[in-house]
Amino acid sequence: MPSLSVYKSSLDYSYAPGFFPAMECLQHAPQRVRRVLIHTEAVHTPAGEKLTALAEEKGKRVEIADRVLQKVSGKENCYAAAVFTKEEMPLRPDRPHIVLHHPSDSGNVGTILRAGAGFEYEDMAVIRPCVDVFDPKTVRASMGSLFQMRVRLFESMEDYQAAYPEHTLYLFMLRGARPLQEVLAGTVAEPYALVFGNEGSGLPDSFAERGYPVRIESSDRIDSLNLSVASAIGCYAFRFRK
Template identity: 45%
Template sequence: MEHKKEGKNSSDKVQIKPYKKDAEYSYTLGAFPTYELILSKPEKVRQVVAHSSYTDMDGLMDLCKKHNIPVEINDKLISKLSDKENCYVAGIFDKYSCRLSQDKSHIVLVNPSNMGNLGTILRTIAGFGIYDLAIILPGADIFNPKCVRASMGALFKVNFQFFESFDEYRRQYKDHDVFTFMLNGERTLDIADCSKSELFSLVFGNEATGLDDSFLNAGTSVKIPQTEDVDSLNLTIAVGIGVYVFNAKNLR
């Protein structure tokens, strides 16, 4: 069953194909991230697709009508886009670029490789009030539906910017105090003794290798205290701890 739209020209039907990194669009999977997309980036939404059994169809239709977004009811397409049985809504949106805020603190991820982790980090930093994320390439595809879904819509609230190298990032944001999180960091992270900084950049390596020793001299190196029972903390956990401690010290 199809429902021809209310809003933009219904003849401009979006041809939806399986996601590819070089495509001009991506999509949200699930009602919550789709609502976050519409509320945060309505101008980027091409179309919303819903399953006929979605329970809040009137609310979805009203929101899309308000923002002049086409809606299509298409059970087969929903099944094609998602392998999750509980996915009833998807949003197709144009990819876009951002720039980081000069006057806000940043999180910097060096070569993040896992899309689920990247999405969870977006959700985590937004939850702690950090809205600027630098990604040093190569890195996971931030627009991959797996990342978008893991972020639960936080992607659309966070500024992100890609850099070919950490040096390129530093040249553009010279006023930030850099703190590199490393297993052999010189300073142990502690709330009471955490550095106070008006503008900080918390730098984390990827899931497999972390940061190499060159980052010991990139700023103040920091280690998160842990027992010897594990070799390292999960990247998403490390980012959450780092952001929480620095916020507790600097945002009071």
């Protein structure tokens, strides 16, 4: 097996850093796990023993790899990781989707994966250009929820819509949009996709024509909501609509 490298987006594998994300990876996507890394100091801890047992159950090799773990995690301490194959998956055409257009922060993408999984979403489309969705930082922020979601990348919104023409788009934007409360008081078309724009620039105004523009009502005391907060509220509100 070739030696492991510091993560870069050109690799065909990535790292799920931390015990919890590594366990999630083994549990929900064992076919993607290449091996499991553990730090000398963690081998005989309860978390280390639990991870090793699960890896053995799934037939995966566990390696002591203090140096690689140090390199993978950068500044933060990291005592375990799963090495996994990066893999896109087709989204289910009959399920609601989350669509992120040009997200630029890996922490946000991870946080949205986690919230999405929490509110029963299983499918996420990400429109390029975007941050690397398989970056270990994304996996960490997702707390391993990445391995419970189907994630697929697209070159453009047109490509996404061509692949999933059945989905009605609800576009979260600031200008000219109907309040979320009002939209949810009416009928929501199914299957639907919740579409969120870039952290700084939001969605292009022209996207309004592609579906139903929606605005999370907030006071004029703030310019906008943080992307992961807005996405989580969107997922929550659609999930629990009456």
